[in-house]
Amino acid sequence: MIEKGFSQPTDRIKRLKDQILNARPHVESERAVLVTEAFKASEGLPAITRRAKAAEKIFNELPVTIRDDELIVGSITKNPRSTEICPEFSFDWVEAEFDTMANRVADPFEIPKETAAELHEAFKYWPGKTTSDLASSYMSKEAKDCQAAGVFTVGNYFYGGVGHVCVDYGKILDEGFRGVIADAVMELEKLDPMDPASIRKEQFYNAVIVSYSAAINFAHRYAAKAAELAEAESNPTRKAELEQIAKNCTRVPEHGARTFWEACQAMWFVQCMLQIESSGHSISPGRFDQYMNPFLQADSSIDRAFAQELIDCIWIKLNDVNKTRDEVSAQAFAGYAVFQNLCVGGQTPDGLDATNEVSYMCMEAVSHVRLPAPSFSIRVWQGSPDAFLYRAAEVVRLGLGVPAVYNDEVIIPSLQNRGVSLEDARDYGIVGCVEPQAIHKTEGWHDAAFFNVAKVMEITMNAGKVGDQQLGPVTKPMTEWASIDDFYEAYQAQMSYFVRYLVEADNCVDLAHAERAPLPFQSAMVDDCMGRGMSVQEGGAIYNFTGPQAFGVADTGDSVYAMKKFVFDDKKISIAELKEALDANFGMAVGEANPAAAMKGDMTEERVYAAVQKVLAHSGSTDVATLKNEVYATLANDTGGPADTSKFAQIQRLLDSAPAFGNDIDAVDLIARRCAQTYCKEVEKYTNPRGGQFQAGIYPVSANVLFGKDVSALPDGRPAKAPLADGVSPRQGKDVNGPTAAANSVAKLDHFIASNGTLYNQKFLPSALEGDSGLQNFASLVRSYFDHKGMHVQFNVIDRDTLIEAQKNPDAHKDLVVRVAGYSAQFVVLAKEVQDDIISRTEQKF
Incomplete structure (x- = not known):
């Protein structure tokens, strides 16, 4: 036997999955507000330094969220399956969709009014400053x-x-x-002050140190949150899990x-x-x-x-x-x-x-x-x-x-x-x-x-x-x-x-x-x-x-x-x-099959049904537009008249037969x-x-x-x-x-x-x-x-x-x-x- 089958997921995994399936994606504003504040405070500094200070502020202040049942923690958003906005790349399209994003055809997101207001205020800083503008x-x-x-x-x-x-x-x-920070410190020590390239390299290495120091703190904030939840937890199994999560986040990713x-x-x-x-x-x-x-x-x-x-x-x-x-x-x-x-x-x-x-x-x-x-x-x-x-x-x-x-x-x-x-x-x-x-x-x-x-x-x-x-x-x-x-x-x-x-x-x-x-x-x-x-x-x-x-x-x-x-x-x-x-789109209205040939004779329900059944029995196509054309052609043939009165439809069928x-x-x-x-x-x-x-x-x-x-x-x-x-x-x-x-x-x-x-x-x-x-x-x-x-x-x-x-x-x-x-x-x-x-x-x- 080749087949082995699969085991069943645990109840925990089923519950975590349901959180994802039942989530209504939201747009959140915290990251946009934090990155805007960071960039306002770093005007005049090199770009790499400004990015490091932005990362530092986000890692230090983004809300910490641990969801029920989680064994692996760390979230970008407060709500499940939601998203933050990054206005440093572009923002105007977000503002243009404040009232429509929740109801659009593809991938809708809820934007609460208070979130929209916070984003609107943050966006005021960014005209002319984004990567898309440049x-x-x-x-x-x-x-x-x-x-x-x-x-x-x-x-x-x-x-x-x-x-x-x-x-x-x-x-x-x-x-x-810590290994990354140690590498950056070592590279700083190797820089030659006589080399003009050292100026930009120094900025890069310092940016790495700032970013990774804040990233360590991000994990420690999760350790503190897990310890806080463990203190209040009455279920002994979950309490032990949260205590171990706190230990894990204290250890990694700061150390190996x-x-x-x-x-x-x-x-x-x-x-x-x-x-x-x-x-x-x-x-x-x-x-x-x-x-x-x-x-x-x-x-x-x-x-x-x-x-x-x-x-x-x-x-x-x-x-x-x-x-x-x-x-x-x-x-x-x-x-x-x-x-x-x-x-x-x-x-x-x-x-x-x-x-x-x-x-x-x-x-x-x-x-x-x-x-x-x-x-x-x-x-x-x-x-x-x-x-x-x-x-x-x-x-x-x-x-x-x-x-x-x-x-x-x-x-x-x-x-x-x-x-x-x-x-x-x-x-x-x-x-x-x-x-x-x-x-x-x-x-x-x-x-x-x-x-x-x-x-x-x-x-x-x-x-x-x-x-x-x-x-x-x-x-x-x-x-x-x-x-x-x-x-x-x-x-x-x-x-x-x-x-x-x-x-x-x-x-x-x-x-x-x-x-x-x-x-x-x-x-x-x-x-x-x-x-x-x-x-x-x-x-x-x-x-x-x-x-x-x-x-x-x-x-x-x-x-x-x-x-x-x-x-x-x-x-x-x-x-x-x-x-x-x-040029004539084969005589069709845009996006439609050509019904010209089918209009001869009595368009009874029985006649249409018979044509559909005939096409489904013999057609090799699963394309809806192609099937429509074949039905129309069948209806035309069933009247005893010519296969099609439109030369454009004849040309289309010829091309489609290749x-x-x-x-x-x-x-x-x-x-x-x-x-x-x-x-x-x-x-x-x-x-x-x-x-x-x-x-x-x-x-x-x-x-x-x-x-x-x-x-x-x-x-x-x-x-x-x-x-x-x-x-x-x-x-x-x-x-x-x-x-x-x-x-x-x-x-x-x-x-x-x-x-x-x-x-x-x-x-x-x-x-x-x-x-x-x-x-x-x-x-x-x-x-x-x-x-x-x-x-x-x-x-x-x-x-x-x-x-x-x-x-x-x-x-x-x-x-x-x-x-x-x-x-x-x-x-x-x-x-x-x-x-x-x-x-x-x-x-x-x-």
Whole structure:
């Protein structure tokens, strides 16, 4: 038997989970008020000093909260699953949403009136002083116009902190914050007063000492709070827990951990304080099993069931972290996503298998907690034990969308190709959605921008125009294209132009963070900031990258293939006819299927029902828009009249009939590969202000839905404003030849060049993974996909009917968690259009 099943969570974990599920996220004001007071008091001082004094004030004065049942303590907010505001990055969007954030479509937050009043008062200080203000002042009109037109957006770091980092948790567990302070003192003593660089280095080291001294006090405040609660506690079991929590917080993270419980507490304090220092998301715990397992093995006194409960408590705490964004960005990151990626398995730096006891305990924690965080990942290589992959398959079968699975055989050489050493590449972790990095040595600027490849396709077809605006360079009009080579030439010119301004916009924001938001607390845990005497934001990390991600690859590839086949090869339609149909959105109202052909005859209920039944019985599609068109066409045929009275609808059906990416057809797949490579090769031509290289990724978060609204009709038959394909996945409903064929298509993309990460979603019916045979089939699919050089794959295991039922009755399905993109989320909190996108994904079976 391969199946093992999972144990049940403790009652404590069930209660802590309910706190998260039943929480109504709030915006809180304490951090905003404290950072504003700190900055007012530090006018005229260097930026790094001001940031240290801000951290000092926050760590010393932020309210201390210990929730019922907690064994691991440390909270960013008073209320569960709530958020603080960081006005030093941006603030005006918050004020603009005081009255609407509680009721917006995606990720609503309550803002009590007294909180809004406190924030309003704090915000008065910040006009002209934020990182977004500075970045905007650097940015050209052309870069701003490109963003306004929906070609790309750099809003992620424009509005907030960068995050997207994995720090050296292991060092803190071993040496504590006192070890960091000792390093800073030693570096100060080594400074040469004759070296001009020593002036700024001295400011950096002093900032580290100030920040870490306050961070120690933050933990001691929790020790005092736990002792206070213990004194008043009448339950002897809870009293003993609180007394031990007080001892733990007195010891760590000031000093190195001695027990597994202390190690868990120290790890969480690091995670919590990183979030408090800045508003960055995707602050990722990295290779948790590698730095935690030594403490488990060395702790001879701990019961394994209690050790498991401690890990489960960390899982709960990771779900307590939340972040609010502006209304538009919230739609792109739908589901209260914070992207704290925790990774297990893979290889050691010297190339041996890294799987250990904690690797499996993390999988058990997933089964116990069953909440969206962390973004749980596993690394797989040729030396990974089959038992490890089978156990991961059992976790996948739970239907939570985790673990995401990563291929060492692609990622390690792709990192080496970017200049990462072999040992550091083998020690990679996953950050955020799907982004690999050399842990605690990298400032990757992953997720630096969303780039809409399909929008560039649209602009190419309009000779550089968006509407009446000449946004890109003037290229040959579509109606003058004599071959598909004319398209490629124009596409290359447009891509070169827009990537150039993407890079400019990213670098403007990058410069602004270096000047106004250097982070001393974070930087001291990233190599080699201490050796170089500068922050991560100024280039202190060993490896520096900027990683913008693309989406719309499958849509573009399918469009180019359909155009090549029906216009230039088979000559079924002319290029002018295609352009006319696209401009007319195939004769549809925007976002609707074309009912023109269905209007003949009597539109009785019986006739419509019969057409729907006929389509459902024979259609291979799960895409709602496609199914609508097929129903309309069936109604037209049933009248005995022509299949369609609209030539535009005929053209759309012709285009939609083309073979699509996701079916293991080289003629289609290699076109998608070329379209993606065009983007990736343009991106990697550029460097950033930290002395590092740009590297491309292909993943969407949930932006494929939001930014699909900016894209008009495409030659693959997709109507205007419809969602785009997510990541490197095929278009919804188009991968009809089974999961292996779909995976083979995706593997043909150049995952090595997309070294910032690629994202592939597959969706399975639960029956496909039943029993030992289901687990074996799953493992074989992953191994085969990775043998073909795919980088990443993740799975939803759920049926369409369950999702539709949850959509109708959300209160009964609060604990339904699904994979959205590079993260999981509660299904019922997603915007309906994102829910529909997940429902429409192809349901695979073996």
